Amino acid sequence: MxxxxxxxLTKKYRVKVKEKGLTGSMKSIIHPKYKEITAVxxxxxxxxxxxxxxxxxxxxxxxxxxxxxxxxxxxxxxxxxxxxxxxxxxxxxxxxxxxxxxxxxxxxxxxxxxxxxxxxxxxxxxxxxxxxxxxxxxxxxxxxxxxxxxxxxxxxxxxxxxxxxxxxxxxxxxxxxxxxxxxxxxxxxxxxxxxxxxxxxxxxxxxxxxxxxxxxxxxxxxxxxxxxxxxxxxxxxxxxxxxxxYNYLNKKIVEIKLKEAVDFSGDDGITVLKSKSNNLKLEVDTCKKSISDAMKLIDADNIIDINISNVPLENIITDIYKEGRHIN
Amino acid sequence: MKKYIFIFKTTIMDSLQYIMNIILGFVTYILIIFIFLNLWQYIYTDPEKLINGYSLQQMIWYVILTETIWFGTRNGAIISQISNDIKSGAIAYVINKPYHYVIYMIVRNLGEIAIKFFLYLCAGLTLGYIWVGRIPEFNPIYIPLIIMILISATLINNFLTMSISLLSFWIEDAAPFHWIYVKILLILGILFPVEMFPVWAQPIIRSSPIYVITYGPVKLIISFSREIFTSVLLAQVIYLLGSFLLLMGLYQKGVKKINVNGG
CATH class of the missing domain: 3.40.50.300 (P-loop containing nucleotide triphosphate hydrolases)
Incomplete structure (x- = not known):
């Protein structure tokens, strides 16, 4: 049901446009100008x-x-x-x-x-x-x-x-x-x-x-x-x-604290989001590189701390807003 | 109908919270009446003398009663609320209920002024009785007719002021129009009876809303006659219909222009 x-569905608004300053205000009284905004x-x-x-x-x-x-x-x-x-x-x-x-x-x-x-x-x-x-x-x-x-x-x-x-x-x-x-x-x-x-x-x-x-x-x-x-x-x-x-959770956020710095530039499927001394925040695209393959790039003895999480829904939505892409 | 009675009742419950505001408004009311009391006492050197058909007592009662109508039925809050709701787009949140917005606002307005008008009427009658004695020639038998005329007067005033507020659909600010309307009503219809104005101006005033909102109803209270009653009633029927159609027409046209930004 x-x-x-x-x-x-379409809805347009007509909004008054005013030029800058006092002259603009005077002009808008005599010759008001409008612009059309498509809200929907x-x-x-x-x-x-x-x-x-x-x-x-x-x-x-x-x-x-x-x-x-x-x-x-x-x-x-x-x-x-x-x-x-x-x-x-x-x-x-x-x-x-x-x-x-x-x-x-x-x-x-x-x-x-x-x-x-x-x-x-x-x-x-x-x-x-x-x-x-x-x-x-x-x-x-x-x-x-x-x-x-x-x-x-x-x-x-x-x-x-x-x-x-x-x-x-x-x-x-x-x-x-x-x-x-x-x-x-x-x-x-x-x-x-x-x-x-x-x-x-x-x-x-x-x-x-x-x-x-x-x-x-x-x-x-x-x-x-x-x-x-x-x-x-x-x-x-x-x-x-x-x-x-499902579509967006193919990406994982990996936050690692290392003893010594590791260079991930050039690795397909890994994007360095943040790097501060030996602290790294990486985004791993699991379609291109699995988490285990990504982990093999780092010597286990070099890791002090590690946290693997999903991309927050908030970030997913923000990305969709920015991209403005049509999925359906 | 039941829902509108409930709206009326709810507005009265709500307006009971403002009793102190109403009582504080008495200060200006009493002051104006006191000034006019002294003014007319000064003008009427001989209290038995008639000026344009009015005795001193009738003149004072005229001012007291028109002031009572003016103070008791004016409702700036609702009037400015309509304008502000239209300008801010907040009207959108009031009209999505199963009632007619215009009737809703009329009933709310009536609910808000009901208590106020009653309090001002009590105060006015008491002051008038203390200062100049009872209303001359007043016969209680006419009370039901006078109540009917007063309710119609209030409705016409409501419809006209609300129509002015609805102009906000087309103009930035309806306040200057309200200001003009109120001042015309105050000067030509409240402080002095029509007979005090130049002869050429009298037919204009008599055919204006002043005749049916203030002058006519008060004239009936201070010197009731069948001719005046018929004339006021007829004029009120015309104004009631005309102002109601104007109000509804403006709303029907304006509501399609609602523009809600933001969110």
């Missing part, structure tokens, strides 16, 4: 029901613009969108009943009210019967462990507690799709982990489709089975997390 289907450039993808997908990219890549078009906030210039078989631009209100959104940098809660009053408010907004709202609040309060602060005004909550409440407010109407735009931004590692666990639990228990954008590799790695990478408004990669790791 397809939850989201996007075909040839002819992208197509689909998301299955119950999937947790990461939709990531560097700043200005077009992630949030895409989410806003998927939720009916922005009107696309070209292309078709279908979310739960509803066109977001034509039936935004109908779609709103079926989706939930959390924008980590924007508050949707009333800060002077308690989380409980906020949840009641959202229940009313989504036309849910009072008794059902109470049941839903009870259920989500238990899952998200809100008992200790459910009657404390939102303005007095910590950021982590507030984000938990934001997510609960988005789930009060049991949405089929949850759009999370940087839900863990600014949170400490413990709270981040807690939120990730809760999102996973919710996906497992209710089959909620999760569409996540985040700059936090931890969110992506721990939550998502599929990843779409966008850059300059285009999809540069759409693949499963396993494939991504």
């Amino acid at each position: 397809v939850a989201i289907n996007v075909k040839n 450039d002819n992208i197509s993808f689909s998301v299955k029901k119950g999937e947790i997908i990461a939709f990531i990219g560097p700043n200005g890549a077009g992630k949030s613009t895409t989410i806003k078009m998927l939720t009916g906030i922005l009107y696309p210039d070209k292309g078709d969108i279908s979310v739960l078989d509803i066109s977001p631009t034509q039936r935004r209100k109908k779609l709103a009943y079926k989706i939930g959104t959390v924008f980590g940098q924007k508050e949707q809660l009333w800060t002077h009210l308690t989380p409980y009053d906020n949840f009641k408010f959202f229940g009313a907004i989504y036309d849910i019967a009072d008794s059902d709202v109470e049941k839903q609040i009870e259920k989500l309060t238990a899952i998200f462990e809100l008992d200790d602060f459910i009657n404390t005004p939102v303005r007095n909550l910590s950021l982590g507690q507030r984000i938990r409440c934001e997510i609960v407010a988005s789930l009060i109407h049991e949405p089929e799709i949850l759009f999370l735009d940087e839900p863990t931004i600014g949170l400490d590692p413990v709270v981040k982990e807690n939120i990730r666990t809760l999102i996973k639990q919710m996906n497992k228990e209710y089959g909620t489709t999760v569409f996540l954008t985040s700059h936090d590799v931890g969110d992506i790695e721990k939550l998502c089975k599929r990843i779409i990478i966008v850059n300059h408004g285009m999809i540069v990669m759409d693949d499963s997390m396993n494939n991504l790791k």
Whole structure:
């Protein structure tokens, strides 16, 4: 079952261009000049029901613009969108009943009210019967462990507690799709982990489709089975997390502390990333040279310490951003 | 409908946090009334004399009641929030809920001014009674009609100020337009009754929103007549429809121009 289907989606912005200084400001009043920016450039993808997908990219890549078009906030210039078989631009209100959104940098809660009053408010907004709202609040309060602060005004909550409440407010109407735009931004590692666990639990228990954008590799790695990478408004990669790791984990990082320096320049398959006195950081391409062959280049007695690790996902993603290459 | 009642209720709960801010606003309110009380007492050398059909008592009550409408129903926070939301793109995060944004903002506005208007009305009635006695010729039988006219006046004022805020879809800053609107309302509709202005200006003022927002409703309170009621009601129906259509039209056109950068 397809939850989201996007075909040839394009969105352009017209941005005012102003020349430098006061003269430029005066000119822009009389003859304003505009330039067109393509925020989303002819992208197509689909998301299955119950999937947790990461939709990531560097700043200005077009992630949030895409989410806003998927939720009916922005009107696309070209292309078709279908979310739960509803066109977001034509039936935004109908779609709103079926989706939930959390924008980590924007508050949707009333800060002077308690989380409980906020949840009641959202229940009313989504036309849910009072008794059902109470049941839903009870259920989500238990899952998200809100008992200790459910009657404390939102303005007095910590950021982590507030984000938990934001997510609960988005789930009060049991949405089929949850759009999370940087839900863990600014949170400490413990709270981040807690939120990730809760999102996973919710996906497992209710089959909620999760569409996540985040700059936090931890969110992506721990939550998502599929990843779409966008850059300059285009999809540069759409693949499963396993494939991504498999394709890129042929490279290993070897950090060695040696008694005496060894020269690796000219060795095919070995790239010296860092070299400081007798400390080396190498990248070994295992397709060209196995780790054991690479190790044979160093006398075992010369090694003081060694550490072999995979390339961090963060580096992989950064490389993909930089290369901007199309895998799919 | 139920959701909008809930929004109204929630806004009242939220605005109860600002009671002290409202009470602090009484300082300017009382000061203006006090200045006009002294001004009119000075102008009316003979308290029995009528100026342009108004006795001293009626004149003071006119100022008190128009001031009450002005202070009690103005809501800078919501008005500037709409403009700021449009300019910053934050409107995108409010409109993705299953309600109509314009009606949501109207109801929020009404919720925010409900308590404020009630407090200003209590303060105004108390001050007026202490300073000049009861409202002459006032008959409590007309209270339901006056309440209806006051609610319509508030709605028209709401629709017009919100329409000005929605101009932010096209212009950088709607604040100067708000400033002009508020000052025209203050000078021509609050401090002096229409009859005090030159004869040539009176038809203009009577056909402007001032007639249905401040002058008309207050005129009904201080000297109710069936003719004035019919005339104000008719004008309010026209303005209600016109301003609502303007507001909806601006929103429908503007919402397609939402430009959300960043993220």
